[in-house]
Amino acid sequence: MSERIVRVASGQGFWGDWQEAPKLQVRTGPIDYLMLDYLAEITMSILQKQRERDPAAGFARDFVPLIAGLTPELLGRGIRVVSNAGGVNPGGCRRALFEAVAEIPTSRPLRVAVVSGDDLMDRLDSLLEDGHEMRNMETGEPLSTVRDRVQAANAYIGAAPIIEALRMEADVVITGRSTDTALTYAPLIHEHGWAADDWDRIAAGVVAGHINECGAQATGGNTLFDWRGVDLEAPGYPIIEMAADGTFKVTKHADLGGRVTWATVTEQLVYEMGDPVEYITPDCIADFSTIQLRDLGENRVAISGVRGRERTGMLKVSIAYRDGWKATGSLVYAAPDALDKAIRADEILRARLERLGLKFAEIRTEFVGAGACAGRSPDLLPEAVRQGLPEVELRVGVRSADRDAVERFTRELAPLILAGPPSVTGFAAGRPRVQEIMAYWPALIDRDAVERDLEVEVSHA
Amino acid sequence: MKIRLERIAIARSGDKGDAANVGVIALIADAWPILVREVTEARVGEHFAAVCKGRVERFELPNLGALNFLLHESLGGGGTVSLMLDAQGKTFASSLLELEIEAAEEIVSLCDRVRTGELPGR
Numbered sequence: 001m002s003e004r005i006v007r008v009a010s011g012q013g014f015w016g017d018w019q020e021a022p023k024l025q026v027r028t029g030p031i032d033y034l035m036l037d038y039l040a041e042i043t044m045s046i047l048q049k050q051r052e053r054d055p056a057a058g059f060a061r062d063f064v065p066l067i068a069g070l071t072p073e074l075l076g077r078g079i080r081v082v083s084n085a086g087g088v089n090p091g092g093c094r095r096a097l098f099e100a101v102a103e104i105p106t107s108r109p110l111r112v113a114v115v116s117g118d119d120l121m122d123r124l125d126s127l128l129e130d131g132h133e134m135r136n137m138e139t140g141e142p143l144s145t146v147r148d149r150v151q152a153a154n155a156y157i158g159a160a161p162i163i164e165a166l167r168m169e170a171d172v173v174i175t176g177r178s179t180d181t182a183l184t185y186a187p188l189i190h191e192h193g194w195a196a197d198d199w200d201r202i203a204a205g206v207v208a209g210h211i212n213e214c215g216a217q218a219t220g221g222n223t224l225f226d227w228r229g230v231d232l233e234a235p236g237y238p239i240i241e242m243a244a245d246g247t248f249k250v251t252k253h254a255d256l257g258g259r260v261t262w263a264t265v266t267e268q269l270v271y272e273m274g275d276p277v278e279y280i281t282p283d284c285i286a287d288f289s290t291i292q293l294r295d296l297g298e299n300r301v302a303i304s305g306v307r308g309r310e311r312t313g314m315l316k317v318s319i320a321y322r323d324g325w326k327a328t329g330s331l332v333y334a335a336p337d338a339l340d341k342a343i344r345a346d347e348i349l350r351a352r353l354e355r356l357g358l359k360f361a362e363i364r365t366e367f368v369g370a371g372a373c374a375g376r377s378p379d380l381l382p383e384a385v386r387q388g389l390p391e392v393e394l395r396v397g398v399r400s401a402d403r404d405a406v407e408r409f410t411r412e413l414a415p416l417i418l419a420g421p422p423s424v425t426g427f428a429a430g431r432p433r434v435q436e437i438m439a440y441w442p443a444l445i446d447r448d449a450v451e452r453d454l455e456v457e458v459s460h461a
Numbered sequence: 462m463k464i465r466l467e468r469i470a471i472a473r474s475g476d477k478g479d480a481a482n483v484g485v486i487a488l489i490a491d492a493w494p495i496l497v498r499e500v501t502e503a504r505v506g507e508h509f510a511a512v513c514k515g516r517v518e519r520f521e522l523p524n525l526g527a528l529n530f531l532l533h534e535s536l537g538g539g540g541t542v543s544l545m546l547d548a549q550g551k552t553f554a555s556s557l558l559e560l561e562i563e564a565a566e567e568i569v570s571l572c573d574r575v576r577t578g579e580l581p582g583r
Contacts, residue, residue: 042541138478217473224471224555225488226576262583263471263486266525270484272475273529276520289522295581305524328544364537364544372546374474374481374535375556377511397544440540442478 013215036083045320045438047087048152058089068100109460113165115175117454134443158282162186181209203286203308204246218268220259231257262295323439328397332426341421342394368393467558474553479539481550487526499562
């Protein structure tokens with residue numbers, strides 16, 4: 001029993017990731033579970049908006065044809081799927097999946113679980129009345145200050161409902177705002193029978209989940225170590241091979257591209273990291289300073305020694321609220337003196353906005369190609385480089401509580417083509433789009449206030 | 462000798478709200494003390510002075526030969542509020558690797574051999 005290895009493969013690192021990856025994970029070699037992460041902080045508010053327009057929407061639509069197409073192979077090989085594709089409408093996601101699967105011949109009906117209860121939108125007022133203030137973790141303000149503008153509110157939930165769904169023999173588990181890492185560690189807890197207070201082993205699962213949750217970023221994508229040498233045309237996404245004792249290996253299918261080394265895995269370990277000794281999840285606090293990593297060669301990296309501590313009594317809540325409007329547009333200026341022309345155009349644009357008396361919370365100008373990325377600036381360019389720039393993109397963004405002001409801004413870029421500095425192009429995309437800003441409000445809530453309402457329900461196609 | 466940080470380290474960056482995170486990883490175990498000595502909160506703050514409006518926090522991960530930095534108030538409000546081209550801090554990592562540091566020549570040449578694949582690295 002202790003020798004048993006459970007393989008959890010990563011198939012999507014975000015909504016919009018490479019669609020071939022999950023298919024290759026299923027078809028190229030042995031795996032036990034396929035995890036698919038679709039949700040980022042911004043995603044929930046987008047999905048909530050979609051659901052307002054159409055009650056049947058509000059989930060990651062890509063998931064449906066993907067899983068429907070894979071169903072015969074998933075059932076044939078006994079591979080189970082865990083995904084947060086449900087967004088703000090996991091039930092709707094399952095209905096769409098059942099409709100799609102109905103047209104596909106399968107060996108037996110697909111059993112699909114829906115986990116719900118993370119969505120706090122409908123009970124936000126009663127939670128506030130009960131004294132759950134959900135203060136902003138950064139500013140300390142209570143949620144009541146922006147209550148009327150809240151667009152989405154979801155608790156990051158842990159492994160328990162996913163484990164329950166797997167016990168109920170679901171082939172596919174669809175959740176809402178499950179913690180990204182739980183999509184990997186819930187099946188590991190289930191398969192290895194780890195106790196709910198086995199903090200070290202659960203922490204090992206969290207580390208595995210962190211490696212899996214960004215897809216190819218752990219297998220050679222985005223690597224700064226020998227990036228020219230990595231074959232990324234058809235990369236293998238990461239696969240975790242977890243032993244019962246909480247030690248594991250990171251690998252990929254041998255027949256696919258990509259690369260698994262100490263460098264690719266360590267880069268992913270430090271990605272989006274805060275305090276490494278306090279990596280807080282709903283099911284434990286993992287200590288990343290205890291990770292022992294060994295490169296075994298041949299695309300295998302061994303991880304051991306992971307320690308964890310008791311989980312906290314709180315869950316994190318991801319809240320999105322409407323916070324004004326923004327738009328960003330650009331024009332391209334060509335040499336000679338490309339940067340000087342772009343700077344002049346920016347001055348003219350700002351003067352015109354000023355004359356119109358428009359109020360903005362922020363106007364931001366960046367000169368793409370002359371130092372717009374972090375730590376760089378046109379001011380830092382040596383004179384010879386500045387003079388030699390073949391072209392520069394002037395990129396201007398504005399933000400305001402006044403939608404009309406932002407709308408008017410979008411009409412002030414095009415006039416610069418005829419009534420501005422010379423050698424200008426790059427306006428083919430047309431007027432910039434006015435976007436509503438969905439600001440992020442991170443908060444904490446008592447675990448019990450959420451977990452008493454979590455539901456798991458399995459049905460088959 | 463004076464070198465750019467990229468000779469002895471790799472890095473990756475991302476966002477945590479309005480803070481950018483930059484993890485820096487030594488190519489060999491012997492390069493780790495150089496990171497600790499040279500890549501200080503003060504120097505990182507200076508390097509990102511144009512974008513970092515808040516404080517810089519450094520965390521040590523000797524087990525991974527890594528340092529993790531949080532650069533607070535660096536992403537123009539973060540998430541969907543930000544008007545920045547790099548609102549998620551993705552390019553902070555390669556920028557930090559341009560930092561000039563002092564390093565012993567023998568360590569640098571060992572790191573060069575890791576890069577060419579002659580030596581295995583960490």
